[in-house]
Amino acid sequence: GQQVMQIPQYQHVQEGEDFTTYCNSSTTLSNIQWYKQRPGGHPVFLIQLVKSGEVKKQKRLTFQFGEAKKNSSLHITATQTTDVGTYFCAGLKNTGNQFYFGTGTSLTVIP
Amino acid sequence: GAVVSQHPSRVICKSGTSVKIECRSLDFQATTMFWYRQFPKQSLMLMATSNEGSKATYEQGVEKDKFLINHASLTLSTLTVTSAHPEDSSFYICSAPHRMNTEAFFGQGTRLTVV
Numbered sequence: 001g002q003q004v005m006q007i008p009q010y011q012h013v014q015e016g017e018d019f020t021t022y023c024n025s026s027t028t029l030s031n032i033q034w035y036k037q038r039p040g041g042h043p044v045f046l047i048q049l050v051k052s053g054e055v056k057k058q059k060r061l062t063f064q065f066g067e068a069k070k071n072s073s074l075h076i077t078a079t080q081t082t083d084v085g086t087y088f089c090a091g092l093k094n095t096g097n098q099f100y101f102g103t104g105t106s107l108t109v110i111p
Numbered sequence: 112g113a114v115v116s117q118h119p120s121r122v123i124c125k126s127g128t129s130v131k132i133e134c135r136s137l138d139f140q141a142t143t144m145f146w147y148r149q150f151p152k153q154s155l156m157l158m159a160t161s162n163e164g165s166k167a168t169y170e171q172g173v174e175k176d177k178f179l180i181n182h183a184s185l186t187l188s189t190l191t192v193t194s195a196h197p198e199d200s201s202f203y204i205c206s207a208p209h210r211m212n213t214e215a216f217f218g219q220g221t222r223l224t225v226v
Contacts, residue, residue, distance in 0.1 A: 045214040101155040
């Protein structure tokens, strides 16, 4: 079954504050992806991490893949109201080709 | 990016009837598609992996006779919810990777309500 957990489940921040969501898997992952889903919408791909310890940046977003390839994080610097949505990690196990989604973190940004 | 189209976006059906949901990759061929189910404010739960030309692979706890999957061509996978019950009401969403183990493109999702 799916065993990818994310914390926190919900996060409310003031606009301009930073935000971080953490993704943890019970098993080693081949790679990990991050998606953003707006209310009423479908998940939209943000990034994929493959290498142990990898760090990637997209403007105000920083993504990390843990050394053991069991955890990952997404950090948003100086949040904006457009960052509102639910952020999901999705892990690909070393066996198989299915991605399992994390439990998600719902971000609310207060103007 | 690549486009995945899902139809219908919303459907209301009576208990006991069957509903078919289509997932099409519009500008690329998808040998594999994934079907997820999402309850309100919850994560996407992988139901099954649809493989073109072969049987679908179902996740543990998902009834294959209840959720029939057909992937007859490289651009179309269908999910049929058979003998639907109110507890089958949910948001069903498909995805297809452009290439294996790369980013997945999601359909718009189907909101199923069984009355």
